[in-house]
Amino acid sequence: MKSKAIHIFLARLLLIYGLHLIIKWGDETFHHFFDFTRRGIYFSFFVISLWMLCLYLLDYIKKKWFTPRKKPFAYLLFCIAYGYVFALITNVVYRYTDIRYFGTDWGDIGYFNPMLILGILILFISALSFYEYFQTELTVKENQLLTEKLKKENAIAHYKLLKAQIEPHFLFNSLSVLSSLVHKDADLASDFILKLSRLLRFSIDRNEQMYVFLDEETDFMKDYFFLIRTRFGNSVTLKNDLDIPDRRDVILPPGTLQTLTENAVKHNGYGPENPLNIRLYNDKEFIYVSNNIIPKENPYESTGIGLVNLSRRFHLLCRKDLDFGITGENFTVRLPLISKTTDYAYLDH
The missing domain is CATH 3.30.565.10 (Histidine kinase-like ATPase, C-terminal domain)
Known part of the structure; x- marks a missing residue:
């Protein structure tokens, strides 16, 4: 179980790191993907940390209130609203910090930037769909392995039970x-x-x-x-x-x-x-x-x-x-x- 949790963490980290590079690519204030200036490092740390928190919080909410396979449409609507909130947080917090501490000129772009929020939301839903699909496939394979192990375990147990009787x-x-x-x-x-x-x-x-x-x-x-x-x-x-x-x-x-x-x-x-x-x-x-x-x-x-x-x-x-x-x-x-x-x-x- 510990090994599985580490694998999930690393997979999510790699996915979010890739998505944040896409955002960097679309931001002309960065010179290239791997901008290791103080501002570039801050941006990477902020986005990766926020969206890792976003995914693990979503895990908790899903486990407590949702069963995706039983409520697929309700879960989809929730994920859209959930992603919108975190996209808005990403926009507002980053814009404020970038202007206040790094002196970046955002021009006429306000705290509510529909295009940026929509872009981040689309990236989030796409990444989440990709992740849920492979998570479902992984769960199916795990269940198949568990089923085979259980059959073997029960065969041994019942053989002993019959032998004892x-x-x-x-x-x-x-x-x-x-x-x-x-x-x-x-x-x-x-x-x-x-x-x-x-x-x-x-x-x-x-x-x-x-x-x-x-x-x-x-x-x-x-x-x-x-x-x-x-x-x-x-x-x-x-x-x-x-x-x-x-x-x-x-x-x-x-x-x-x-x-x-x-x-x-x-x-x-x-x-x-x-x-x-x-x-x-x-x-x-x-x-x-x-x-x-x-x-x-x-x-x-x-x-x-x-x-x-x-x-x-x-x-x-x-x-x-x-x-x-x-x-x-x-x-x-x-x-x-x-x-x-x-x-x-x-x-x-």
């Missing part, structure tokens, strides 16, 4: 629970088989996808937790306090909630008298997965599907990292709440 311990424990249920509760055994099959099917079907919708992920997590609850009974509880009206708009990497639930179950000690309580909740920006900490005598060896891998996948998907840590007696993971329609419409499901 069909490893001997997982199957042995699931089949042991199932064998005991068959003789005690046929209906519960049937539900257990159904949830287990859906769990494995989800892992296989979503192996190539970069993301799933929140409602799919919560259904997947519920199937997984059903197996856990059947095995451990009241020793493990799950409270879903997610308050998100449109769960078909929120996306996240496949297996996210199941992975965090699995980690909580594996890395804590619990029992009927001291249950493990897992809670899901959210605010406007994040989804939280929290559980009470119960130290385990013999810590479970991780399968490799951990927070580091999950954080990398979130970063590739939304360029934000998940955050986790201990708050009081709880371990909490904070996940960025990603809206597909507002910021990530370029992704193909």
Whole structure:
């Protein structure tokens, strides 16, 4: 990110330097492009500094109030007005300083010079259009690279996830629970088989996808937790306090909630008298997965599907990292709440 910011800065500096040479070329008071007199150096420094500030201020305004691809005409009109204001500032401040400190005779040219302002405005709009075009092309290519990286990352993660779910311990424990249920509760055994099959099917079907919708992920997590609850009974509880009206708009990497639930179950000690309580909740920006900490005598060896891998996948998907840590007696993971329609419409499901 730092390298990209430097490249953008240098590209803008080169572009503005070239434009200011065009203005110099049109000003007969300068003898040539590279006029290194005190006045020439002042002019170059003033124009370059002002218009670099202009571009970075425009970046801030665009990020805060505009989405060019959704409001192209409003953005164009704003850029024209914005460029006019800075062209006027360039004219007024430079004329005042040039007359007062360098004694240049501007003749009948007043502070409001329509031709000069129009010329600078045309240069600004042309340069901005050129820059926006190549910025869009660069963004498209970056998104393509991110998409490929995310596909690779998810393929690795889901391979590990599927491997963990069909490893001997997982199957042995699931089949042991199932064998005991068959003789005690046929209906519960049937539900257990159904949830287990859906769990494995989800892992296989979503192996190539970069993301799933929140409602799919919560259904997947519920199937997984059903197996856990059947095995451990009241020793493990799950409270879903997610308050998100449109769960078909929120996306996240496949297996996210199941992975965090699995980690909580594996890395804590619990029992009927001291249950493990897992809670899901959210605010406007994040989804939280929290559980009470119960130290385990013999810590479970991780399968490799951990927070580091999950954080990398979130970063590739939304360029934000998940955050986790201990708050009081709880371990909490904070996940960025990603809206597909507002910021990530370029992704193909």
